[in-house]
Amino acid sequence: MSKLYSSIIAKYFDKSHKTRPRDVIIGRPDLNTIRYPKNVIRNQKYSIITFIPLCLYEQFSVFLNLYFLIIGLTQVIPMFRVGYFSIYWTPLAFVVFVSMLREGYEDIKRAYRDKEINSQRYTLLTENGRTEEILSSEIEVSDVIIVKKNQRVPADVLILQTLDKSGKHREQTSFIIVYSDADCTCFIRTDQLDGETDWKLRIATPMTQSLEDISILTSDKSQKVKIHSEPPCLNIHEFNGVISWKSDAPLSVENMLWSGTVIATGEVIGCVIYTGTDTRMVMNTNKPRYKFGLVDKEINRLTKLLFVASFVLSMLLVILKGVDGLWYRYFVRFLLIFSYMIPISLRVNLDLGKLAYSWFIQQDKNIPGSVVRTSTIPEELGRIGYILTDKTGTLTQNVMVFKRLKLGAVSYTIENKTKISNLLEEVYKKSGIAANKSQESLVTSTSTKRSIGKNTEAMKVTEAIKALALCHNVTPVLNDSAEIMNEFLSTSDTPKTSVTSLNTTTGSDVLELLPVIGELN
Incomplete structure (x- = not known):
């Protein structure tokens, strides 16, 4: 029971790992004195417990749904009831059900994508100097892992060694030049992190790159190589740290691989510094939220105008009839009658139309590989008039065709x-x-x-x-x-x-x- 209590406290209340400088012993996760977050990627908006309350809150934050909810609640009071009870509640329930069904479907797709990422396998260098396969979600701070070419970097990793099969020589002849990578360098792709398509050069720390057998750092417990690094932060362009073994050597951002980047050349052996919610990628990612497009905002505004119009008309009719006795009863009934000015089916038609737009986008042969992650705002693409970008490749194909x-x-x-x-x-x-x-x-x-x-x-x-x-x-x-x-x-x-x-x-x-x-x- 005490272990469960301490784990809950560490997970939800102990945030000291986000503010303290970090000391990591390479290859010795058992020596970690602080409970670091698990290396799990989670982009879901809901859980099984929070789905219904959060989704209902988001649905009724839309004025159209809130308006018909209030109209439906008036039918609970017998003196205000007009017609059958189901006339007002059935359409509202159907609209909310369809919207919740769409939200649930999209969140399930996010869960599958997260599961796929968390289930990716990597090679771990163990304490006895051997290697074993490990899931991305099982990686811990101070683990020494091998990331191969075209593999996604699972956590924020310090490069210890780079391995490349391209050789260590360079030759030159007329018309033909032979190149090869430098000993301690590798290239990474960061398009999923910062949107830039150019490859970035990263360098292993010379202290560990020169080792003929890197497994000595994990197999020999007397060889305690210590990394002192800054607390987790948002800045992906800076990193400050020191690696200490036989001497001290400074570390910079050129020695780091951020989570979400991809190895473009060779293989990399690295030590995990930050995991899970402490990684730069997660800290720079906004929490999933319900997104409103301009169409939704315009419909909300028009719905409010129609509501004001129906309110004014109802009040005028009550005044013409005479404000005496149960005038508020007639006012509510007039309001119920004028509620038909606002079509509740509009919401369903828009949601179904957006789903159709999303499907057509994903099936378009001119833009293969397109994925619609949010089906609530596909119509926003039709409103784009200007694209302001700092370079080619962010929103374009990064293809420059010779003209003149x-x-x-x-x-x-x-x-x-x-x-x-x-x-x-x-x-x-x-x-x-x-x-x-x-x-x-x-x-x-x-x-x-x-x-x-x-x-x-x-x-x-x-x-x-x-x-x-x-x-x-x-x-x-x-x-x-x-x-x-x-x-x-x-x-x-x-x-x-x-x-x-x-x-x-x-x-x-x-x-x-x-x-x-x-x-x-």
């Missing part, structure tokens, strides 16, 4: 690709470089510029195309079969580019930069 290249007084479009190819061929023929042979230099030599002319049209086009080909954020990615994936280009969303990816069996990443064959878009 202007060099001095001359403009080139996609229709001029044959001319561009001829100019490039002219330059490289004069420089003695064959288009299909590897040479020692990628850069056009100074002697070539002198022989052709620095300001000639051919030379200008060559330099411009070379700049287009080279100005990319290139991140090499190697799959299990040693084939280079197209995704390592930040501009790889476009199917055609002047930078072409090749396959290789040598474990290296190859980019064929030149010659450009006219595929500019």
Whole structure:
């Protein structure tokens, strides 16, 4: 009983873990002196207990439903009753039931999505130096886990080591450059956290990256590596901490993987610092709430106007009849009669229409993969007049299509690709470089510029195309079969580019930069 009591106190009342700096012993969750929140994602609005009361409250916060509830309650009093009791209560019950059914269905879908995330499996390094599979919901603070490529990071994790199969060498030849990742770096995708599609570079702390066997941190209990970090906070762009072992080393945001990000290259071994409600992602997420669209607000406003009109008409009719005796009885009855001015079926028709809109959006072949998470406001998309965004990729496809290249007084479009190819061929023929042979230099030599002319049209086009080909954020990615994936280009969303990816069996990443064959878009 005392254990149950202490767990309830720790869960609902003890919030000290949110305000104190955090001390974590790597690989030793048994040494945690504070009860940290479980690593469970929960986006549901309701529980079995709260569904009916909360949902009824939300439904009757809509003036249309509240109005008909008051009208229905007047029928409980015999002196105000007009017609059958069911005439007023049946439509209201049906409207509320349909709305609650929709809310329940959407909340069940949220629960399934949460269950899917919480059931994802990760590799845990145990105290005896072995590995075992563990569910995301079972991860604790100070656990050492392995997150593989394309896996979602389950908690806020400090990078201890990065593992990449792309090798440790770099070679360079004419037209061909071979890249590989640095030892202690990895790239992550943060689009689910901050909406940015560009990959972010993250670095392992050198103190642990240099270890040949990382399991020494968990298998040898005498090796207590301590991490001192700041309390949980909202800021995803800053992190302050210190890792202490044989010496002290500072930690920054570049050493951290926030929950909800995805590993884009290689594998990562990391120590869990924050879990559950302490993670940056959860702290930056607003609690689920009932959302009102502009249509709902307009209907609410019109309903109030109709109510005022029916109230005024009822009062006028009572005055004309004479304010004496049971005047309030006639007033309520007039109000009941004028209640038909407000159609209660309007609410049901709107809800069913919104469900239909949501279904059509998800079935639209022009926007595959679209998911409607809130079916109460799909009509809001039709009201959008302007989109204000700081960059491409947040609300767009992040695809930039070649339209025009202007060099001095001359403009080139996609229709001029044959001319561009001829100019490039002219330059490289004069420089003695064959288009299909590897040479020692990628850069056009100074002697070539002198022989052709620095300001000639051919030379200008060559330099411009070379700049287009080279100005990319290139991140090499190697799959299990040693084939280079197209995704390592930040501009790889476009199917055609002047930078072409090749396959290789040598474990290296190859980019064929030149010659450009006219595929500019």
